[in-house]
Amino acid sequence: MVRRPKIVVEPPGPKAREIIARDEAVLSRSLTRTAPLVGVGAEGVWVRDIDGNEFLDFGSGIAVTNVGHMHPRVVETVKREVERLIFVNSFDFHTVPQVNLAERLVRITPGSFRKRVFFVNSGTEAVECAIKASRYRTGRYYTVAFINSFHGRTMGSLALTSTSTTARRRFQPMMPGVVHAPYPYCYRCPLGHREGPPDCGFACLSYLEDQILGHVAPPDEVSAIVFEPIQGAGGYVVPPGEWVRGLRRIADEHGIPLIADEVQSGMGRTGRWCAVEHFGVVPDGVTLSKAIAAGFPFGAFVGRADLLEWEPGAHENTLGGNPVLASVALTVLDVIEEERLMENAERVGSHMMGRLRDMASEHEVVGDVRGKGLMIGVEFVRDRETREPAPRVKSEVIRRAFKRGLILLGAGRSSLRLAPPLVITEEEADVGLDILEEVIGEVEGDLLS
Numbered sequence: 001m002v003r004r005p006k007i008v009v010e011p012p013g014p015k016a017r018e019i020i021a022r023d024e025a026v027l028s029r030s031l032t033r034t035a036p037l038v039g040v041g042a043e044g045v046w047v048r049d050i051d052g053n054e055f056l057d058f059g060s061g062i063a064v065t066n067v068g069h070m071h072p073r074v075v076e077t078v079k080r081e082v083e084r085l086i087f088v089n090s091f092d093f094h095t096v097p098q099v100n101l102a103e104r105l106v107r108i109t110p111g112s113f114r115k116r117v118f119f120v121n122s123g124t125e126a127v128e129c130a131i132k133a134s135r136y137r138t139g140r141y142y143t144v145a146f147i148n149s150f151h152g153r154t155m156g157s158l159a160l161t162s163t164s165t166t167a168r169r170r171f172q173p174m175m176p177g178v179v180h181a182p183y184p185y186c187y188r189c190p191l192g193h194r195e196g197p198p199d200c201g202f203a204c205l206s207y208l209e210d211q212i213l214g215h216v217a218p219p220d221e222v223s224a225i226v227f228e229p230i231q232g233a234g235g236y237v238v239p240p241g242e243w244v245r246g247l248r249r250i251a252d253e254h255g256i257p258l259i260a261d262e263v264q265s266g267m268g269r270t271g272r273w274c275a276v277e278h279f280g281v282v283p284d285g286v287t288l289s290k291a292i293a294a295g296f297p298f299g300a301f302v303g304r305a306d307l308l309e310w311e312p313g314a315h316e317n318t319l320g321g322n323p324v325l326a327s328v329a330l331t332v333l334d335v336i337e338e339e340r341l342m343e344n345a346e347r348v349g350s351h352m353m354g355r356l357r358d359m360a361s362e363h364e365v366v367g368d369v370r371g372k373g374l375m376i377g378v379e380f381v382r383d384r385e386t387r388e389p390a391p392r393v394k395s396e397v398i399r400r401a402f403k404r405g406l407i408l409l410g411a412g413r414s415s416l417r418l419a420p421p422l423v424i425t426e427e428e429a430d431v432g433l434d435i436l437e438e439v440i441g442e443v444e445g446d447l448l449s
């Protein structure tokens with residue numbers, strides 16, 4: 001029989017409330033906190049809270065637990081490797097797992113050219129490395145990024161991030177030289193084209209070429225074009241392939257490194273190692289983090305060898321490439337390959353998309369469903385015709401689903417990002433989708449009638 005969420009006490013239960021009260025007194029107020037979950041245990045697609053409730057996880061901690069929570073092989077690797085070697089500073093010295101992992105990442109990332117790898121502890125640092133490597137290599141000043149993109153919160157990557165002004169307000173000056181071009185969020189075209197591609201003529205691409213590179217940032221002074229192959233925090237927005245291929249063409253014409261930020265979309269989530277592969281484009285470098293070490297702080301920038309042929313001392317870190325975590329990452333790669341999780345992501349993802357599209361035809365509030373593999377966005381609207389965003393519908397759906405044992409995460413102004421662990425079965429996906437559908441029906445009735 002298929003497992004279902006188990007709610008023994010309405011969350012947050014008494015034990016959760018106590019921890020949350022203490023948490024609120026000492027932790028930074030900048031943390032968003034989607035739901036009052038105090039996690040104490042997890043396995044596969046299930047998360048248990050401190051009061052004994054069991055939740056089905058449709059978020060994977062934002063695309064982190066791709067191999068499932070507490071995968072036994074990950075747990076075994078950690079136990080084995082901490083008994084062997086916890087740390088050798090990997091910029092002064094060498095370790096075996098770091099080399100093994102770098103060789104492996106070079107093979108699985110797009111492009112058959114020679115590559116090099118730099119290991120980091122988070123997504124933002126992977127992006128920082130990409131920015132610095134591109135600037136060092138080209139000696140150029142500008143960085144091109146895109147509206148509604150998320151690349152991190154440190155001063156370099158934050159300069160690229162433009163999902164919301166909340167993330168940016170009061171932090172200027174950030175890294176200078178960043179120019180933002182429109183991203184093809186075709187459901188809400190930033191240039192106001194309602195007709196969508198190809199009828200819009202890919203106006204966002206011409207805007208980049210004619211306006212940004214023609215008037216603001218001379219292309220021979222651009223060090224990198226950094227983009228998300230599928231926008232993550234911005235709402236799981238899938239661009240048209242022509243746009244991604246257009247970026248490649250522009251980058252080639254002007255000798256600009258093209259960097260795909262795969263921190264959220266990578267590691268098999270979309271049915272490919274990197275989401276950019278769906279568009280038949282080979283970037284000059286990719287950033288990886290989140291799912292790479294199953295929840296441990298780790299990440300990498302993998303780029304064309306020449307991007308990382310910089311002077312010793314030009315860029316280093318203390319904890320990057322930790323041998324235990326590099327071993328975990330190797331296990332994650334094995335699990336994704338051996339358990340055929342990319343195939344599963346495609347199969348279950350297309351089943352979910354089918355059901356979500358049916359929901360869209362039944363429920364007026366579901367304005368758009370989009371995605372690749374198990375990276376699926378569901379956008380709510382107050383009105384199908386005007387496409388007015390419905391942020392309250394989003395937050396109410398998340399809140400009510402949580403009460404019923406389904407973890408959902410929001411993205412963008414009024415979208416859900418559905419990103420269950422890649423080990424999810426079709427039956428488990430249906431359990432979550434049944435709850436989602438029920439909740440959407442209720443919220444639609446309560447908020448919009």
Ligand SMILES: Cc1ncc(COP(=O)(O)O)c(C=O)c1O
Nearest residue numbers: 122123124150151152232263264
């Ligand atoms: C595409 C992308 N890049 C970079 C980051 C930053 O990663 P981190 O939060 O690990 O610094 C994120 C995080 O959500 C992301 O989605």
